[in-house]
Amino acid sequence: MASRDRTLIIIGGGEDRSGDKVILGEVARRVGAGKLVVTTVAMPDPDGLFEQYERAFRALGVRHVFKLGVNERREATEEAKVRVLEDATGVFFTGGDQMKITSQIGDSLVFQRVHEIYRDGGVVAGTSAGASAMSETMLVEGGQQESFTVGGSTRMAPGLGLIGGVIIDQHFAERGRVGRLVGAVAQNPKNIGVGIDEQTAIVVEGGRSFYVLGSGAVYVIDGTGVGYSNVAEEEANKTLSVHDLHLHVLSQGDRFDLDSRRPARLPEREAKRLPEKQPE
Amino acid sequence: MASRDRTLIIIGGGEDRSGDKVILGEVARRVGAGKLVVTTVAMPDPDGLFEQYERAFRALGVRHVFKLGVNERREATEEAKVRVLEDATGVFFTGGDQMKITSQIGDSLVFQRVHEIYRDGGVVAGTSAGASAMSETMLVEGGQQESFTVGGSTRMAPGLGLIGGVIIDQHFAERGRVGRLVGAVAQNPKNIGVGIDEQTAIVVEGGRSFYVLGSGAVYVIDGTGVGYSNVAEEEANKTLSVHDLHLHVLSQGDRFDLDSRRPARLPEREAKRLPEKQPE
Numbered sequence A, B: 001m002a003s004r005d006r007t008l009i010i011i012g013g014g015e016d017r018s019g020d021k022v023i024l025g026e027v028a029r030r031v032g033a034g035k036l037v038v039t040t041v042a043m044p045d046p047d048g049l050f051e052q053y054e055r056a057f058r059a060l061g062v063r064h065v066f067k068l069g070v071n072e073r074r075e076a077t078e079e080a081k082v083r084v085l086e087d088a089t090g091v092f093f094t095g096g097d098q099m100k101i102t103s104q105i106g107d108s109l110v111f112q113r114v115h116e117i118y119r120d121g122g123v124v125a126g127t128s129a130g131a132s133a134m135s136e137t138m139l140v141e142g143g144q145q146e147s148f149t150v151g152g153s154t155r156m157a158p159g160l161g162l163i164g165g166v167i168i169d170q171h172f173a174e175r176g177r178v179g180r181l182v183g184a185v186a187q188n189p190k191n192i193g194v195g196i197d198e199q200t201a202i203v204v205e206g207g208r209s210f211y212v213l214g215s216g217a218v219y220v221i222d223g224t225g226v227g228y229s230n231v232a233e234e235e236a237n238k239t240l241s242v243h244d245l246h247l248h249v250l251s252q253g254d255r256f257d258l259d260s261r262r263p264a265r266l267p268e269r270e271a272k273r274l275p276e277k278q279p280e
Helices: A022-031 A049-059 A073-077 A079-084 A098-105 A109-119 A178-187 A268-273 B022-031 B049-059 B073-077 B079-084 B098-105 B109-119 B178-187 B268-273
Strands: A007-011 A035-039 A064-068 A090-093 A123-127 A137-141 A155-158 A166-169 A192-196 A200-205 A209-214 A218-222 A242-250 A254-257 A262-265 B007-011 B035-039 B064-068 B090-093 B123-127 B137-141 B155-158 B166-169 B192-196 B200-205 B209-214 B218-222 B242-250 B254-257 B262-265
Touching (some): A007 A022, A007 A209, A022 A049, A022 A090, A022 A123, A035 A049, A049 A064, A073 A098, A073 A109, A079 A109, A090 A109, A098 A109, A098 A155, A137 A166, A137 A178, A166 A178, A178 A192, A178 A218, A178 A242, A178 B242, A242 A254, A242 B178, B007 B022, B007 B192, B022 B049, B022 B090, B022 B123, B022 B200, B022 B209, B035 B049, B064 B079, B073 B079, B073 B109, B079 B109, B098 B109, B098 B137, B098 B155, B137 B178, B166 B178, B178 B192, B178 B218, B178 B242, B192 B200, B218 B254, B242 B254
Parallel strands (some): A007 A123, A035 A064, A035 A090, A090 A123, B007 B123, B035 B064, B035 B090, B090 B123, B166 B192
Antiparallel strands (some): A007 A200, A137 A155, A192 A218, A209 A254, A218 A242, A242 B242, A254 A262, B007 B200, B137 B155, B200 B209, B218 B242, B254 B262
């Protein structure tokens, strides 16, 4: 059954919460009659944010929507908080600050439960900061609308590790983030860079391949073939040089295999099942 | 003699006109004791713009700096305007609107003289709009900080044609233009996309290879290997999909051969000759 195949829905931010709700609709479809926990751990006291998502998910037919707020790390080990996740089949991470997510729930009982829910075939979704936090190494901050400089402002940190071998960036075209994602890939090309536009998501099925959902693009930067880069050679503040990257620009109708690092078109039958209407 | 090898200096905008003047210094070096004509055709009535460049170039030792203003197309055939270019060994196009450059001087006597100056071993430089106008097909306008949509806002037009086989974009990282340049390349991969950051230039020697000068990066997008793109297939407003682009991020110390489409490091001896100090 599709809904028991573990799924990550990694969203580039700005997803529609009141109109067509194409992306949240996919989360809802996969949660189905199950229990969805929305966690606002990425943002302290996010006034009304949970309620927005609750309204959206209820309108999409999810009957069991619960809130998990974690404002301090010690809460992430409290039995009451862990209990919120009991029997959950879906977890949704809102946006905010990805470092708040990892520093407050990393290696906690709450996180262990999230991991179990995923491992047991659940769906874990995250938008914006909640998207960045999914990977083993996450981009925390870094230059926007500027090229990467060696020793510059780009920072990475250990993420939740729900997906390996990728580095996620979000609000990608909108915030001019190609420079920093290229820089992250150049530092260790074992990671594929995945830059996700707003109103756009990748749906990762079984952990090793994804398809694109939504109105924007997904940029895949593959450093396997890189023959030269100055990322380790140059003094600080030298602008990055990196030769022979592979770049795929994907949109709805495309899929990508993370093991072979190859893009492909979805079979027409599957592509037709995706929502036609594109939000503006 | 190096200064008699035809040279294009294509600048991503925002070049320093009062401090180190790394990029204008290269223009000055190549003009040497010759005559430099600065043309403000890209901008109507650019108050004080010529004077800024005149001051900068004189400070850099260029003794013969002349202004060529063209506010209406008929002026581009006037003998007095053409005469400004007599004996010039360098021409500099300021920024503004690239369509003004091509619509006002394209196929005019003024342009024929610019072409002769270049063909005879002169230097033609241009910044921002003056950079975009250099190529045979130029990007005129298009989405910034958004991904390319088929039938969207990106527009191209015939440029001055001083360099073939490339499409230039400028203010590249600063204005988040990767989407539109990828879209331009996808439309016809015979053109290599060259996106130039501010305070950064490519110096094209002999028409078929360039090296990078300045503090930012140059993004080269090569569509030779593209196996799939939806640019001709999809209805309007579908987000671009294009698989298997080649991407090189170059900075000072790199060169690129336009015929083989291969990047390389400059020989150390040549790299050391470039200005050390990087503007911020």
